[in-house]
Amino acid sequence: xxxxxxxxxxxxxxxxxxxxxxxxxxxxxxxxxxxxxxxxxxxxxxxxxxxxxxxxxxxxxxxxxxxxxxxxxxxxxxxxxxxxxxxxxxxxxxxxxxxxxxxxxxxxxxxxxxxxxxxxxxxxxxxxxxxxxxxxxxxxxxxxxxxxxxxxxxxxxxxxxxxxxxxxxxxxxxxxxxxxxxxxxxxxxxxxxxxxxxxxxxxxxxxxxxxxxxxxxxxxxxxxxxxxxxxxxxxxxxxxxxxxxxxxxxxxxxxxxxxxxxxxxxxxxxxxxxxxxxxxxxxxxxxxxxxxxxxxxxxxxxxxxxxxxxxxxxxxxxxxxxxxxxxxxxxxxxxxxxxxxxxxxxxxxxxxxxxxxxxxxxxxxxxxxxxxxxxxxxxxxxxxxxxxxxxxxxxxxxxxxxxxxxxxxxxxxxxxxxxxxxxxxxxxxxxxxxxxxxxxxxxxxxxxxxxxxxxxxxxxxxxxxxxxxxxxxxxxxxxxxxxxxxxxxxxxxxxxxxxxxxxxxxxxxxxxxxxxxxxxxxxxxxxxxxxxxxxxxxxxxxxxxxxxxxxxxxxxxxxxxxxxxxxxxxxxxxxxxxxxxxxxxxxxxxxxxxxxxxxxxxxxxxxxxxxxxxxxxxxxxxxxxxxxxxxxxxxxxxxxx
Numbered sequence: 001x002x003x004x005x006x007x008x009x010x011x012x013x014x015x016x017x018x019x020x021x022x023x024x025x026x027x028x029x030x031x032x033x034x035x036x037x038x039x040x041x042x043x044x045x046x047x048x049x050x051x052x053x054x055x056x057x058x059x060x061x062x063x064x065x066x067x068x069x070x071x072x073x074x075x076x077x078x079x080x081x082x083x084x085x086x087x088x089x090x091x092x093x094x095x096x097x098x099x100x101x102x103x104x105x106x107x108x109x110x111x112x113x114x115x116x117x118x119x120x121x122x123x124x125x126x127x128x129x130x131x132x133x134x135x136x137x138x139x140x141x142x143x144x145x146x147x148x149x150x151x152x153x154x155x156x157x158x159x160x161x162x163x164x165x166x167x168x169x170x171x172x173x174x175x176x177x178x179x180x181x182x183x184x185x186x187x188x189x190x191x192x193x194x195x196x197x198x199x200x201x202x203x204x205x206x207x208x209x210x211x212x213x214x215x216x217x218x219x220x221x222x223x224x225x226x227x228x229x230x231x232x233x234x235x236x237x238x239x240x241x242x243x244x245x246x247x248x249x250x251x252x253x254x255x256x257x258x259x260x261x262x263x264x265x266x267x268x269x270x271x272x273x274x275x276x277x278x279x280x281x282x283x284x285x286x287x288x289x290x291x292x293x294x295x296x297x298x299x300x301x302x303x304x305x306x307x308x309x310x311x312x313x314x315x316x317x318x319x320x321x322x323x324x325x326x327x328x329x330x331x332x333x334x335x336x337x338x339x340x341x342x343x344x345x346x347x348x349x350x351x352x353x354x355x356x357x358x359x360x361x362x363x364x365x366x367x368x369x370x371x372x373x374x375x376x377x378x379x380x381x382x383x384x385x386x387x388x389x390x391x392x393x394x395x396x397x398x399x400x401x402x403x404x405x406x407x408x409x410x411x412x413x414x415x416x417x418x419x420x421x422x423x424x425x426x427x428x429x430x431x432x433x434x435x436x437x438x439x440x441x442x443x444x445x446x447x448x449x450x451x452x453x454x455x456x457x458x459x460x461x462x463x464x465x466x467x468x469x470x471x472x473x474x475x476x477x478x479x480x481x482x483x484x485x486x487x488x489x490x491x492x493x494x495x496x497x498x499x500x501x502x503x504x505x506x507x508x509x510x511x512x513x514x515x516x517x518x519x520x521x522x523x524x525x526x527x528x529x530x531x532x533x534x535x536x537x538x539x540x541x542x543x544x545x546x547x548x549x550x551x552x553x554x555x556x557x558x559x560x561x562x563x564x565x566x567x568x569x570x571x572x573x574x575x576x577x578x579x580x581x582x583x584x585x586x587x588x589x590x591x592x593x594x595x596x597x598x599x600x601x602x603x604x605x606x607x608x609x610x611x612x613x614x615x616x617x618x619x620x621x622x623x624x625x626x627x628x629x630x631x632x633x634x635x636x637x638x639x640x641x
Contacts, residue, residue, distance in 0.1 A: 053075040079105065181349050198282025200280070224254070247259040270376035311396070328410065335530065354386070
């Protein structure tokens with residue numbers, strides 16, 4: 001901590017020495033000892049040795065770091081300050097008769113000295129900014145237990161995140177190793193022996209996309225007599241009239257299409273699929289959510305894999321019809337692409353478990369029924385059924401090169417709600433299925449570990465919030481510890497926890513866009529920031545799942561937006577309003593504005609990229625949620641008048 005009286009003390013010393021030097025026709029030397037951050041260091045011995053004259057003077061710096069030699073012989077001197085734990089200081093000066101020579105010595109503490117005064121400085125409080133830049137990893141700048149606790153929490157969290165980072169690297173490695181091992185159907189069904197397929201379309205308040213979905217499904221290139229379409233509608237709004245009218249239109253044209261409406265919404269989406277399955281006649285069940293627009297040939301691209309009787313499900317990759325609509329949709333596309341390109345491919349092609357993604361997949365009816373059917377004790381009924389089926393011995397196929405277009409959420413609150421539901425559902429499945437996976441003697445250890453990491457990945461969300469909270473204290477505790485400590489301690493964990501994320505997204509984008517993937521690189525900071533932006537909603541989801549808190553299946557609003565200039569969604573229903581969570585994000589935005597300022601003010605520039613990712617994530621999520629929520633609120637109030 002800088003001593004306020006330093007300047008006055010030095011000035012008084014300077015005046016007294018000047019008077020003495022003038023009177024005695026000799027010179028004087030006065031100065032201060034500071035460290036490289038200009039903090040005073042008192043209690044050190046200072047020696048002045050004449051270079052061209054036989055003279056030697058010694059003194060001790062006062063508590064303010066000031067020292068002085070009065071009545072010294074004019075000439076050249078070497079000033080030396082040397083103490084155990086302090087780098088040796090050597091400085092050449094010239095003392096002149098009748099003048100006071102001012103000097104400032106710059107010291108650097110490198111280890112505990114045993115000198116109580118020096119060590120008190122070295123182990124200074126946060127506001128003093130202690131410093132240990134030399135290469136001694138065994139001695140960190142920890143002045144009390146509180147600092148130690150912060151460091152333990154900090155490196156403990158980074159260590160856990162690094163473990164998941166290593167797992168992410170493994171997924172990337174497996175993808176690169178197996179990406180050319182594309183699955184091939186065992187054989188093909190003859191055209192006259194194609195199996196009957198039921199297409200299930202679960203809906204809940206989808207008035208803007210229901211017709212688009214049904215229209216695309218009736219265009220599927222598959223024998224009409226072998227295609228059954230079920231519209232499973234739990235809606236409570238105008239979707240009922242829209243969907244039933246479209247169904248009637250095509251029923252009258254001879255399509256095997258039926259409309260099923262439930263009043264109670266029991267079991268949510270799983271309940272609707274379960275009810276529809278009981279009334280269906282297909283040997284295979286193809287499911288599409290309301291935001292999908294399947295291509296006509298999607299059944300023919302997938303159905304032949306079922307010539308192998310061991311195959312229980314075939315999943316197709318999601319693609320996106322509105323990627324370029326906004327920054328939010330661009331970021332979502334990159335995040336989802338990585339999951340479908342890296343994770344699903346790596347897991348499926350190395351013999352591990354992977355899950356049905358809830359839509360754009362075909363199930364063998366037997367696989368559903370033999371595995372216990374659709375269950376609705378979790379919010380991730382697709383993941384739940386996937387694990388139960390694979391534990392029963394059914395094999396799954398993932399088609400990386402066969403995609404089904406879908407619409408991405410274009411509103412921040414809707415996106416956070418979707419991610420929260422997914423996060424909570426996966427944790428619920430983990431709590432339900434991990435004990436069974438652990439006890440299964442048929443599964444090798446690598447498969448058990450794979451499923452552990454897959455189903456517990458969302459636990460990172462509350463850890464990242466804790467990491468965000470202690471960012472500023474850690475900056476203060478570790479203020480200028482030096483490059484060596486940063487290199488040895490921080491670089492390894494950041495390489496695993498942060499760099500792994502960058503590699504994960506780059507490899508994915510390069511696979512999908514080999515010639516133009518570099519265009520996606522400019523969005524990587526936003527992608528990483530979006531991961532931070534989701535921490536509050538996902539952390540709440542994780543805690544609710546662990547505590548057994550039951551919540552309804554909250555659908556993700558879709559607006560039928562396909563082109564970049566369409567802003568009609570602002571005038572449509574379903575725009576969610578959630579202002580409590582954005583206010584917390586706004587508080588964290590202010591916190592990180594101050595933290596960034598502190599880092600700049602203290603010249604801790606190496607931390608800025610990480611701090612700015614936090615700041616950008618919380619600021620973007622808060623502002624977009626509040627602005628879009630207020631627009632929805634004004635429109636709702638206007639409709640009531």
